[in-house]
Amino acid sequence: MYEAHDLAKVARAGALCIAAILLVVVPALAQNDALPSWNDTAPKAAIIEFVKKVTTENSPDFVPEPERIAVFDNDGTLWVEHPMYTQLAFALDRVKTEAASHPEWKDTQPFKAALEGDMKTLAAAGEKGLVELIMATHAGMTTGEFQKIVTDWIATARDPRFKKPYTELVYQPMLELLTYLRANGFKTFIVSGGGIEMMRPWSEKVYGIPPEQVVGSSIKTQFEMKDGAPTLFRLPQINFIDDKAGKPVGINEHIGRRPIAAFGNSDGDLEMLQWTTLGGTPGFGMLIHHTDAEREYAYDRNTEFGRLDTALDAASVNQWTIVDMKADWKQIFRD
Amino acid sequence: MYEAHDLAKVARAGALCIAAILLVVVPALAQNDALPSWNDTAPKAAIIEFVKKVTTENSPDFVPEPERIAVFDNDGTLWVEHPMYTQLAFALDRVKTEAASHPEWKDTQPFKAALEGDMKTLAAAGEKGLVELIMATHAGMTTGEFQKIVTDWIATARDPRFKKPYTELVYQPMLELLTYLRANGFKTFIVSGGGIEMMRPWSEKVYGIPPEQVVGSSIKTQFEMKDGAPTLFRLPQINFIDDKAGKPVGINEHIGRRPIAAFGNSDGDLEMLQWTTLGGTPGFGMLIHHTDAEREYAYDRNTEFGRLDTALDAASVNQWTIVDMKADWKQIFRD
Structure with a gap:
């Protein structure tokens, strides 16, 4: 009744x-x-064929929905990374913001270079210098405070060439790809060398990827009860670097199963693509090759900003799909 | 057309x-x-009231679906932990299996005690001894090999008192609770001091919780290309201990947002419940109090196996719901 x-x-x-x-x-x-910003060239066909293959029941390559895991690098794969990672732009702005409380930075490298915009000295300081900047500017506050700093910065910062918020310089074809995969039962994850807490405050809104599906580099945090309130305090110690051979490690730790599709654009993504595609079951690997100096940038092993070298060789050996940005994408940036 | x-x-x-x-x-x-194995006592009413509150649109306590995160301890909250963690039973069996390749274990503690079933010496070896056992028996193979070892063991091992597989000694009321929360738009996570790779091989089948929603303790892994195949090799080094103050850290790292409901049963869950319920927004905290020596076990601060002490005090201060297993659960184990 x-x-x-x-x-x-x-x-x-x-x-x-x-x-x-x-x-x-x-x-x-x-x-x-489903992929209107993609030209009708080989990469689009390869994506559609792969998705059809793994979603067709009773096909030998069918993959049950819970195992349809797709992983995406962020810098250079989902948004612009040239001429400097957004994370570095953020760190440099943080140094400027905090400089008043640190008069010693005026005379100490790499802070001096950061304050003066001296990119040559910064580049010479290498990864060690970058880590120093990050430790000094990304730690020493609670996770909630840091989240607010990132949220405020990402809302106001502008890319120097395109004069737009960084979150508008995400690639329309990749947004369509994310949506297309999800519509076909995939769970989409970011697996980035960038800071995990730098991406989480906006990844859901911009990419439709919730915080729990973001994997990235991190610093250590410490739990404390402070005046009766629980806090997580950010410590100036590296916890995990989610790059190169770290990417499969991060994937295993966060996801706990092997992805069936991986999307990257640089040598930092090589091991992630190997882990995804060479494990005995069919996996899809794709590299975005930046070939469009006019609409975006053109770079690879033949240029100074050369992040794509061994992965490009591996792509031809392993039959990974290479996207020629200029030829394969009708539109670069989001609507 | x-x-x-x-x-x-x-x-x-x-x-x-x-x-x-x-x-x-x-x-x-x-x-x-929805919760037929729960008696119509206060805990059941509290759960239903909380779920109604956060799922009723336009109510002041409404929580949008993506933010409905619920976290569950495993040992003693979802399945039996008495008289020894299943992880320890697994480690002891691993020592026996591997003993032939390690003749030196016959005369070396804590391995000698493990082989002889000398629980008193093992207990005296404390956490340090347990870590030694785990490093020696959970590392030195690939993640795929370890997954197979766990899967085979969990299929054949039996609890000594109940003579059943451990995965049948999961609590029926908690299974119903997991299902009920998911039906109301919650995403359910395990947050356990146990090994993350010890739970993932069966968590989806038993709890409906996929590997990517399992947070736990872990050892370090290393990526290697071996004869053209990508492998993750398990190293005898601790990566993360997901217990006590480590639980909020693990939650932040894996989930990236604060849960709105947390379920535990011991002092190891104290900080997780604090993090969930004392952050300024309404959160639901629940402790399972083992009070049923006949159907399961009875233990707390007044018994030798005393894992519930400060958390019990905190529960009354912070209005966390306490489940009296004997009074509140019609049925203990899964159907």
């Missing part, structure tokens, strides 16, 4: 029916347009 | 409609039975 509130539920079920029809039919009609 | 294959889609949409009606109406009718 149904009571009144059950009838209301039936009415709601009716509404759900219409939604169900829309959900099934509209994508069917729009099927050919 | 619809073509033939679109009409097929419409037919499928029709089937979806029926499914939608069943999905909406059947739970409505069965609503009062």
Whole structure:
């Protein structure tokens, strides 16, 4: 026997029916347009063929939905990384903001170089210098405070060439790819060398990727009860570097199963693509090759900013798909 | 204009409609039975009231679905931990299995004690001894090999008192609670002091919790290409201890947002419950108090196996719900 509130539920079920029809039919009609910013070249065809293969029941390559894990590098794969990682731009701004409380930075490297915008000295300071900057400017506050700092910065900072917020310089074809994969039962993760807490405050809004699906580099935190309130305090100690051989380690730790598709753009993604594609089961590997100096940037092993070298060789050996940005993407940046 | 294959889609949409009606109406009718193994005592009412509060739109305590994160301790909260953690039973069996390759263990503690089942000496060796056992028996193989070892062991090992596989000694009321929360838009995570790779091989099948939603203690792994195949090799080095003040750290690292509900049973869960409930927004905290020596076990600060002491004090101060296993649970173990 149904009571009144059950009838209301039936009415709601009716509404759900219409939604169900829309959900099934509209994508069917729009099927050919799931990736409208991609030209009809080989990479688009390779993506669609792979997705069809793993989602077709009773096909030998069918993959059950819970195992459809796709991992994406961030810098240079989902958004612009040239001429400097957004994380570095953030760190340099943090140094400027905090300089008043640190008069000694005026005469201490790499802070002096950061304050003076002396990129040559900064580059010479290498990874060690970058880590020093990050430890000094990303630690010493609670996780909540840091989240606010990132949120405020990302809302106001502008890319120097395009004069736009960094979150608008994300690649439209990759946004479509994320949506397309999710619509086909994939769970999408970011696996980035960038700071995990630098991405989480905006990844859900910009990419549709929730914080728990972001893997990245991190510093150590410490739990403390402070005046009766629980806090996590950020310590100036590296916890994990999610780059190169660290990427499979981070994937294993956070996800606990091997992805079936991986998307990157640099040598830092080599091991992630190896881990994804060479494990005995079919996996899809893709590299974004930055070839469009006009609309974005052109760089690889032949240029000074040369992040793509051994991974490019590995791509041809392992049949990973290479995206030629200029030829394969109709549109670069998000609408 | 619809073509033939679109009409097929419409037919499928029709089937979806029926499914939608069943999905909406059947739970409505069965609503009062979402937690049938719980007696109609205060804890059940508290759970239902909390879920209603955070899922009612336009209520002041409404929480959007993506933020409905619930975290569960494992040992003693989802399955039996008495008289010894399953992880320790596993480690002891591993020592026996590997003893032939380690003749020196016959005369070296804590291995000697492990081989002889000398629990008194093992207990005296404390955490340091346990870590030694784990490093010697959980490392030195690939992640894939370890996964197989766990899977084989969990299928054959039996609890000495109940003579059943450990995965059958999971609590029916908690299984119902996991399902009930997920049906209300929660994402459920395990946050356990146990080894992350000890739980992942079976957590999805037993709890409906996929590997990427399991947080636990871990050892370090290292990526290697071996004969052209990518491997992650388990090293005898501790990476992270997900217990006590480590639990909020692990939650932050893996999930990246604060849970709104936390379930534990011991002092090891204290900080997790603090982090969940004392952060300024309403959070639900629950402790399982083992009070049923007949059907399971009875222990707290007044017994030798005394894992629940300061957390019990904190529960009354912070209005966490305490489950009296004997009084509040109709049934203990899964069907």
